[in-house]
Amino acid sequence: MGEGEGEGEGEGVFVVGAHARRYFARPDVVHVRLTDAAPVEWGLVWPAGGATARVRAFGDAALDVVRGV
Numbered sequence: 001m002g003e004g005e006g007e008g009e010g011e012g013v014f015v016v017g018a019h020a021r022r023y024f025a026r027p028d029v030v031h032v033r034l035t036d037a038a039p040v041e042w043g044l045v046w047p048a049g050g051a052t053a054r055v056r057a058f059g060d061a062a063l064d065v066v067r068g069v
Contacts, residue, residue, distance in 0.1 A: 016031075016040075018040075044062060
């Protein structure tokens with residue numbers, strides 16, 4: 001199976017964060033909540049050497065939002 005194949009065809013299982021139910025809803029895909037799984041953690045990443053002033057400013061702004069500043 002290639003990337004993205006199988007979902008919605010009764011052939012695959014893929015673990016995603018809870019947001020997928022809202023943002024990527026499809027009538028042929030069923031989302032089953034895993035109540036005993038650890039929460040999904042997200043983070044910003046970029047290529048090594050790609051931390052331009054604009055990228056750093058975005059990261060700082062995102063961190064401010066998370067911290068409630």
